[in-house]
Amino acid sequence: MPMFEAPFRQVHMDFHTSGDIEAVGSQFDPDEFAVTLDRSRVNSVCCFARCHHGWLYYDSKKFPERVHPHLANRHLLKEQIEACHRRGIRVPIYITVRWDEQTTRAHPEWLCVNPQGGIWGTPPYEPGFYQQLCINTPYRDFVKAVTNEVFDLMPAVDGVFFDIVGIEDCSCVRCRRGMEERGLDSACRDDRLAYAYDVVVDFIDDMSRTVRSRSKDAGIYYNDASLAPYCHRTLSGVTHLEFDALPGGGPRGYESLPLRGRFERTLGVDCVAQTGKFHTSWGDFHSFKNLPALQYECFRALSLNCMCDVGDQLLPSGRIEKEVYDLVGKVYADVERKEPWCRGAKAVVDIGLVSVDGRSMKGAMNVLQEGAHQFDVIDDASDLTPYKVLILPDRVRLNEAFASAIDAFVAAGGKLLMTFESGLGPDGRDFLLGSAPVTVAGDGPIHTDGKPVRGREIGSSGYADYVVPAGPIGRGLPQTEHVMYTKGVEVAAGLGAEVLVSVTEPVFHRTWRRFCSHRQAPSSGKASYPAVVRKDGVIYFGHAVFDLYAGYAPLWVKKMVLNALDLILPEPVLRHSGPSTLEATVNEQIVPGRWVVHLLHYIPLGRAEHVSVVEEAIPVYDVAVSVSVPRPVRSVRLVPEGGDLAFGKRDGRVEFVLPKLNGHQMIEVTFKDFSAG
Numbered sequence: 276m277p278m279f280e281a282p283f284r285q286v287h288m289d290f291h292t293s294g295d296i297e298a299v300g301s302q303f304d305p306d307e308f309a310v311t312l313d314r315s316r317v318n319s320v321c322c323f324a325r326c327h328h329g330w331l332y333y334d335s336k337k338f339p340e341r342v343h344p345h346l347a348n349r350h351l352l353k354e355q356i357e358a359c360h361r362r363g364i365r366v367p368i369y370i371t372v373r374w375d376e377q378t379t380r381a382h383p384e385w386l387c388v389n390p391q392g393g394i395w396g397t398p399p400y401e402p403g404f405y406q407q408l409c410i411n412t413p414y415r416d417f418v419k420a421v422t423n424e425v426f427d428l429m430p431a432v433d434g435v436f437f438d439i440v441g442i443e444d445c446s447c448v449r450c451r452r453g454m455e456e457r458g459l460d461s462a463c464r465d466d467r468l469a470y471a472y473d474v475v476v477d478f479i480d481d482m483s484r485t486v487r488s489r490s491k492d493a494g495i496y497y498n499d500a501s502l503a504p505y506c507h508r509t510l511s512g513v514t515h516l517e518f519d520a521l522p523g524g525g526p527r528g529y530e531s532l533p534l535r536g537r538f539e540r541t542l543g544v545d546c547v548a549q550t551g552k553f554h555t556s557w558g559d560f561h562s563f564k565n566l567p568a569l570q571y572e573c574f575r576a577l578s579l580n581c582m583c584d585v586g587d588q589l590l591p592s593g594r595i596e597k598e599v600y601d602l603v604g605k606v607y608a609d610v611e612r613k614e615p616w617c618r619g620a621k622a623v624v625d626i627g628l629v630s631v632d633g634r635s636m637k638g639a640m641n642v643l644q645e646g647a648h649q650f651d652v653i654d655d656a657s658d659l660t661p662y663k664v665l666i667l668p669d670r671v672r673l674n675e676a677f678a679s680a681i682d683a684f685v686a687a688g689g690k691l692l693m694t695f696e697s698g699l700g701p702d703g704r705d706f707l708l709g710s711a712p713v714t715v716a717g718d719g720p721i722h723t724d725g726k727p728v729r730g731r732e733i734g735s736s737g738y739a740d741y742v743v744p745a746g747p748i749g750r751g752l753p754q755t756e757h758v759m760y761t762k763g764v765e766v767a768a769g770l771g772a773e774v775l776v777s778v779t780e781p782v783f784h785r786t787w788r789r790f791c792s793h794r795q796a797p798s799s800g801k802a803s804y805p806a807v808v809r810k811d812g813v814i815y816f817g818h819a820v821f822d823l824y825a826g827y828a829p830l831w832v833k834k835m836v837l838n839a840l841d842l843i844l845p846e847p848v849l850r851h852s853g854p855s856t857l858e859a860t861v862n863e864q865i866v867p868g869r870w871v872v873h874l875l876h877y878i879p880l881g882r883a884e885h886v887s888v889v890e891e892a893i894p895v896y897d898v899a900v901s902v903s904v905p906r907p908v909r910s911v912r913l914v915p916e917g918g919d920l921a922f923g924k925r926d927g928r929v930e931f932v933l934p935k936l937n938g939h940q941m942i943e944v945t946f947k948d949f950s951a952g
Contacts, residue, residue, distance in 0.1 A: 622649065667694065669819045
């Protein structure tokens with residue numbers, strides 16, 4: 276793929292328009308459309324060829340029956356492109372893939388089939404176009420024909436955004452036949468998913484060849500196909516990565532961006548973070564995001580080395596909403612001023628956080644962000660050499676290859692923090708890591724379902740443990756019992772390992788036979804198996820500490836984890852004196868030879884059942900910042916507004932105080948005699 280530079284100020288212009296709506300595009304004014312975008316500092320807008328309802332928005336010669344039945348302007352897409360190009364605005368073209376209401380009605384035999392023989396997605400009598408189409412059927416030829424026609428009829432195609440291209444567990448006739456031909460068992464879910472992965476990879480390769488046969492430099496992206504662990508094989512088919520991180524999609528929506536951004540930025544291509552102008556999510560007509568919320572989402576994307584993309588939905592009439600772009604323009608004017616300190620930037624990190632399914636990732640992310648640690652999210656295909664510390668959160672089961680890579684990392688001087696069942700082999704019996712400081716001593720208590728209770732929330736914390744966080748692990752905590760709301764793995768310390776903290780048992784576990792008060796029984800005061808063990812540069816926590824933090828946010832759990840990191844990472848890239856709600860990242864621009872510290876302070880509030888909101892930036896004053904730097908510093912300066920900050924140097928660190936942080940502030944640290952490497 277050619278090198279592709281993603282624009283910083285994008286808009287994704289949805290246009291999923293029902294066939295029951297009339298006069299579609301009747302109020303579209305190409306000059307007003309492009310001028311409004313230009314004034315809002317937008318430099319790329321994704322416009323629609325084909326929507327989830329299955330309609331086309333151009334004068335199709337191959338599929339005239341698919342043109343929206345009430346499309347008043349049959350040259351809508353063409354005029355959007357021409358008007359934007361006159362103002363230097365890029366226009367990638369949107370083509371839906373797995374969702375298409377018209378195709379599902381015309382060709383139900385092309386639908387994905389679930390293992391029970393039914394269809395995936397919207398039931399027949401519910402609204403929605405979310406039935407999944409199988410790209411292992413002749414439907415693929417239709418998608419390809421639409422794509423080719425777009426190139427035939429449009430004045431120029433800057434890129435193609437193929438939407439809804441995820442991995443689908445399909446048991447349709449063609450997929451079952453394909454699995455049989457490859458010797459796979461279609462009754463086995465793992466085999467079905469392996470085959471489904473291959474189908475998506477083949478689709479991406481096929482469609483990218485099609486696009487490349489028509490344009491050597493058009494952008495190409497497949498939405499939903501970049502998710503780990505699938506991304507590594509699909510990267511060859513894309514020019515960049517994008518991901519939907521609309522925080523209005525749920526009360527925890529603000530957690531999506533940092534996890535996805537910290538992973539996708541490691542993959543060697545430009546990464547675009549998509550938010551929305553909507554108060555909630557896609558299709559929320561006539562709603563408006565609070566200005567501080569949109570600032571937070573865009574500036575946060577910049578801090579994570581991502582470009583910005585604001586989602587909108589053009590009204591069926593084709594009229595662009597001036598009020599929406601007044602909002603977008605206020606934010607994008609700031610983004611434009613900040614771009615010089617973001618272009619080509621790479622994260623400066625200490626830690627590689629290994630990705631795993633489940634809420635442990637949320638807990639780990641929150642602990643690290645609240646502790647101001649600099650980290651990437653990685654997987655078993657990632658290069659481990661950039662990191663000083665690896666974290667395996669709670670349930671990272673290892674294969675032989677990844678275990679060997681981690682052991683080699685530790686042998687070369689890398690540090691490791693592993694928790695709960697992380698480091699176990701696929702069968703969960705014992706640790707596959709030679710560097711693990713513990714061995715499994717037993718399964719521990721067994722629940723009535725025949726499975727171990729460890730790490731499970733059973734009843735009102737019926738199988739809780741206690742710990743007394745002594746020594747360096749307990750710094751800042753009272754030396755008394757602290758509850759761990761689930762039971763840990765019963766382990767024994769290995770040869771040469773040091774037990775830093777032990778488990779204290781409750782007087783009994785809470786069951787229907789014996790219980791005390793409303794929740795877990797109190798401490799017995801009797802020490803049991805190890806809770807925290809250290810050997811050299813490896814620390815092991817026996818409890819699912821990140822899962823606990825995601826579920827309960829106990830301060831003592833966070834403090835113990837951060838204290839453990841202090842032991843194996845005594846000089847982190849960054850420290851600050853601000854509150855735990857302050858987000859801090861450090862990025863490097865090799866040319867012109869500087870680091871850029873991003874500080875953000877916006878607090879999403881759970882004021883509503885369905886959405887978290889940001890209504891204002893919360894100012895913070897006199898934030899002391901300390902950065903571990905690789906060479907002498909020439910200046911420390913506020914950017915883009917300018918203004919030098921006084922700074923000091925101590926033990927390889929540069930230290931300064933930011934007088935006021937109001938939302939987002941970038942601080943440029945410029946080095947003397949900078950040279951890469």
